[in-house]
Amino acid sequence: MTAQQARRPGRPRSERARQAVLAATLALAAEQEPADLHMEAIAKRANVSKETLYRWWHSKTEVILDTLAERGQQTIPLPDTGTLRGDLRDFLRATVDSADPATGRLLHSIAAAAASDENAARQVRDQFLATRRADLGQILRRGAARGEIDHDNAALALDLIYGSLWYRLIFRTGPLDYRWADQVAAAIASP
Amino acid sequence: MTAQQARRPGRPRSERARQAVLAATLALAAEQEPADLHMEAIAKRANVSKETLYRWWHSKTEVILDTLAERGQQTIPLPDTGTLRGDLRDFLRATVDSADPATGRLLHSIAAAAASDENAARQVRDQFLATRRADLGQILRRGAARGEIDHDNAALALDLIYGSLWYRLIFRTGPLDYRWADQVAAAIASP
Amino acid sequence: MTAQQARRPGRPRSERARQAVLAATLALAAEQEPADLHMEAIAKRANVSKETLYRWWHSKTEVILDTLAERGQQTIPLPDTGTLRGDLRDFLRATVDSADPATGRLLHSIAAAAASDENAARQVRDQFLATRRADLGQILRRGAARGEIDHDNAALALDLIYGSLWYRLIFRTGPLDYRWADQVAAAIASP
Amino acid sequence: MTAQQARRPGRPRSERARQAVLAATLALAAEQEPADLHMEAIAKRANVSKETLYRWWHSKTEVILDTLAERGQQTIPLPDTGTLRGDLRDFLRATVDSADPATGRLLHSIAAAAASDENAARQVRDQFLATRRADLGQILRRGAARGEIDHDNAALALDLIYGSLWYRLIFRTGPLDYRWADQVAAAIASP
């Protein structure tokens, strides 16, 4: 498939620059407010020219999505406890664990971008939300197969669960902790 | 009570200017993208000086919250159908009805602001979310009193319901229509 | 003539406010840069409303000219030493003496106003320069009568003397001190 | 010599933008009042961003001084008539000739800036007055060498001559014409 890769002439893309950009993005997210995480700052921090930055990422949203993909993807394994509630609990607890402050600010940034720009919203959906929904969907589908949840409700549960998560994240209505994870798991997988 | 109001010296605040700002905000929201809804544009559209704008509203978030309070608040009456599911259904349908395109873009703007600025998040919580949560909370409490929902779940339901609403709104994962309202009502008020 | 003064109805003009404005102008000139001497600052410092300020003085230039008239006018007496050079020397030395830092900054302000506004230039000429020129002119005319200076040159000398004074003041090319006064006196009244 | 110039990295400064700014400044001076000659207007007229404008010129004074240097510098040649009076006459007549309305308004602007800001005064002295004083100083030195003027008076004459010029310009006490030039030349180079 992509094996051959059609080697193009000219100087190849600098892997060093790519890594520097992702690292700078993560570093800035760890240190500063979401509003201070802009293209100019990323370029400066990464010692990369804005030209290079814009050549490979067309917007801040793309940079952040790439950073999240690179750094945070692998962290959430699919649990298999035998019960829906157990699976949900473990999955949500793992999700909560993965949301360190830096990641949290990256999520804030893409939420802000998605809210104010329809195109960014699409990118976030396709490149970030989709995989999470697929994972959680699989857990719910298994629960539905065991009769622990209605099939229609399973589809809606995705929105309810991730909705409440982002709601807490964006509006800071409360902490995203194990208590929250357990309550949601219990509410969705009520007997 | 507060009737007397202790008349301050000097020229009183112009109600005309205040209304013009709120109307301009609504008009811009109806016509343009959220990103084009900035203080400069509001001032120009309202024929109001930037000084006046900043004197009374310290940020765009405050202007939008005021606009929402003035124009959209009174629209959602508390239903009383006798059942939790019925009440939820009616309330959510009314909520969906109130989200015309202009209002939707105002909501997008405050979501973006809340996501990227902790202070804005607090303002949105206190001046916008709080009343909505109180309304829906009343419905849920009535349901709990009738034994239609567990008391603990009632508290969580607030997050699940409004979470899924904002999630759809921000990430455009699906339409906010009666179908959504009915499904959520059914899922929360499952027998 | 002006004896009767046609007493008008209503509250009479506040002499207190007038004095406060002139005092505030002088105080600000003594403390700050010419650029910080604006109508807003004068009003605030004088505890006078801008309304009152603009009612009686139509521009900053008028306020400053009034301040100069009130505070600095009487200081320069006409000398009579018997020789042109002596008279010039004493007059210029007295002029130099009268230019304390506060007065200097007031002069800077009216120079700036005159340079950028033709109308202000006319006011400065009529209400400030005219009297100085008359005084110096009298000295020069006495010298011409004694044959110490050519009549035509006497007229021009006004420009040369006051010109070099303002030039030093505006562009800070050198100090306005007795040395300068004596040199100018000697040059103009050369034997 | 300085030919190599040590080429700095990055995009080089746009000569086009530089010329556009100077041309816009001159054009605005020709058409409008000194007060309407502000940075915003210059940027707009030159089709140059404010950022670019402020990057290369830190204040309006610097822009004007640059404009004067570029457009008006070369116009006054040093005369050599053989007599001080003749040299002065020619030099002052040429100076008068160079003061077209646009240039006059530029001079008004820098005079206003110098009067109200010590730093601006220094810049005007160093970048504008200095060369003029050097030119006129040379003429006077030649006169002193020929014994046509006392050496001490020669130094003072600089102030007297340029002082009276700026005095007329700023306070509009009279026209800057050949009559003025001839009178001053005669008075300074009196036999």
Place this chain on the structure above:
DNA sequence: CGGTAAGCGAGACGGTACGTCTTGTCTTATT
């Protein structure tokens, strides 16, 4: 091994919103 072509850093550019500031006018109640 020298030519060709793209990537890269540096940083200038036009554009434009930001939040602040001063101007001169106005609208109140009080004097």
Place this chain on the structure above:
DNA sequence: AATAAGACAAGACGTACCGTCTCGCTTACCG
């Protein structure tokens, strides 16, 4: 009527970030 208080429309200020551009230099390949 004049006052103080202070709100108002207007618009310039200087700063910041955006996304694009123009340089000279570097790093590959390909003939």
